[in-house]
Amino acid sequence: MDESAIIERARKGDVQAYNRLVIEHQELAYNVARRIVGNPQTAEDVTQDAFIAAYQALDQFRGGSFKAWLLRIVTNRCYDVLRRHKRRPQASIEELTEENESAPFLRSAEESPEQYQQRAELAQVIERCLQSLPPEQRITAVLCDVEGYDYNDIARILSISLGTVKSRISRARSKLRECLQKVQELLPQQYRLGVER
Amino acid sequence: MWNFWRNWRKSAAEKQQEALNAYLDNALSPRQRAALEAELARNEDLRRELSQLQQVREGLRQLPRRRAPRNFTLDPALYGRPQRQPLVQAYPVLRLATGLTAFFFVLAIALQTLAPPRATFFTAAEPAALQAESVAMDAAPTLAAAEPAAAMVTQVETEIAQETAVETMIVTESGEDAAEEVPAAAPFAEMAAEMATPTAEGASLLAAPAAAERQSVPESGLAAYPAPAAAPSPASTPDIPRPAQETQAARAAETGEETAEMTTAVAPTPAPETAVSTQFPQIPWLSVGLGILLALLTILTLIGRRRLV
Known part of the structure; x- marks a missing residue:
């Protein structure tokens, strides 16, 4: 049906x-x-x-x-x-710990435990940075980068113009980049910004 | 329009950032894309920036997807058929109506503010004139009502003084002759005619001498004339002649009584008219009506908007 x-x-x-x-x-x-x-x-x-x-x-x-x-x-x-x-x-410490312990990632067969751990750390840092964004930028970033919607879909979902979508995404990514640069040392070497993988 | 204004305010760096992100998301037109790629080929900093943005984007895309902790299905026992919501259905119409009403409300207020003050006073005098007779019946010696009465007191006193001077003539001559001999009666007759048709001019004419004469009349004089106000008409002059032995006070008291009678019989007095127009400001009915309508529509629109999902 x-x-x-x-x-x-x-x-x-x-x-x-x-x-x-x-x-x-x-x-x-x-x-x-x-x-x-x-x-x-x-x-x-x-x-x-x-x-x-x-x-x-x-x-x-x-x-x-x-x-x-x-x-x-x-x-x-x-x-x-x-x-x-x-x-x-703000995600509480308990929640973050719980997430780490509950192993939210699916580990692929070829991924080593170390690689899995590094990816988990990266996800944790990104989530923290995501939560530091203003709500409207966070929502746009979630819809675009996490859920993979294109600009037109986001404009329709949020009832905003295409220009606003572009502007919000640009600002959200800029702030995320700044946030991730601040916590570079927490990231695994290959996940640090500016490092070619 | 709004987008144009926002774009106009953006700095070149902001525009370049947006273009880079749109390039990553494949949201640029072919022409814009070609222009940016040419710029990227020239500018190493821009390439580095693009690379960092790409990393951020990929990091977000790699965030794990979580399983729903439970089913969010609805219990059929608790939820029946979705109900129709008329306010929500009418929301677009309500929003339009609210906008239009707000526009006309502002327009009405603006017109009222910019209108000449004379028109305002005229409209204020009309309802006051309708109430004039009933207020005159009450004949309460209030301060507001006493102002034109004071004018009357002074005028009657002047007449009495003139009558005393020509006492012998008063005894012998008829009422019509007496009216001709009293020159002060002429302007009052004119004023009385104006008062019979209450206009802004009439009200202002009466208000001015009343204010001027207020200080010259003692309160005891006001008490002797209980009628609030009445302009003596030419018809009253035959009653004025009296025997010479009557005192001024007695004459004044009688004249006051006659004036009160005439007030009820002949014309509405300007005294309460002026008082009413000064005590109660003009009510802009159109603005008030539009204001009430606007408030109602706004409430309904807000309720409808709140029920929107």
């Missing part, structure tokens, strides 16, 4: 049909929320809230990409949370 048919059934009150959409997109929604708010528990709440809001507002969906529409709801909810907290989300 295609997506539009599922949405039509969900509009008529078929929650089970809607749940198929949820299962299909929940990982994406959770990851975006997780990168933006920086806290697993809050990201979980935001994701659940976004799926409920999307179901209740299915009448507002005018067709097109359901995924883009859902991501708009998720990012709006993230904005709300960040505004409510009025502070930049």
Whole structure:
């Protein structure tokens, strides 16, 4: 069954049909929320809230990409949370430790334990730098570089102009570069900026 | 327009940064791409910068994807059919209506501010004139009402003085003759005619002498004339002649009573009119109406916007 048919059934009150959409997109929604708010528990709440809001507002969906529409709801909810907290989300030491211990990376067969550890460290540093960005730049960077959306998609998801997308991405990467340069010594040699790999 | 303004404000370095990032993301037009590649071939610093940005981008892309900690599916027992939300559906219309109302509201305020003050006073006098008769009936000796009354007191005193001087003539002559002999009655008749049709000019004419005469009339004199104000018309002159033995005070008291009667019978007095127009400022009904409408629309628009996902 295609997506539009599922949405039509969900509009008529078929929650089970809607749940198929949820299962299909929940990982994406959770990851975006997780990168933006920086806290697993809050990201979980935001994701659940976004799926409920999307179901209740299915009448507002005018067709097109359901995924883009859902991501708009998720990012709006993230904005709300960040505004409510009025502070930049900071990952606690416990969370970072937990992430390290829970081994978030899949280790490939040819990757040595050392290489895996280095990659994990790099990811940790990048996440910290990502959390130091202003919310709107962080959201744009997450959508573009983490999730791989192109400029037009991001403009549609965030309801902003293409010029704004370009500007935000440029500023976000510049700040990330500055942040990573500050913590160069923490990075493995091959991951330091300016070093040819 | 907005993008043009923003681009205009950007420095050359910012523009170059954006171009580098867009080049990385393959978001440049062929012409822009060729121009940047030519620049990259010439500029080593730019190449280094591009390399660093590429590393940042790759680092972000290599961030691990996390599994959802649980299913976010909805419980069918808790969620029924999605309800229609009329405010959300009407949100674009509400937003447009709010914008238009705000525009007209500002326009109304601007027109009202720039309008000449005479028109403002005129409109203020109209509702005041409608209330004039009822206020005159009350005949309360308030300070505001006493101002034109003071003018009357002075005028009547002048008449009485003139009557005393020509006492013998008053006894013998008719009322019409007496009116001709009292020259002060002529301007008052004119003023009374103006007061009968309340206009801004009439109100201002009465307000000026009242202010001028306020200090010359003692409070006891005001008390002797309980009527708030009344301009003696030519019709009142036949009643003025009195026997010579009457005292001035008695005459004044009688004249005051007659004036009060005439006030109710002949014309609305300017005294409460002036008082009302000074106490209650003009109410700009159009602006008030638009303001209320704007407030309502803004609330509805905000509610609709809040319900947008």
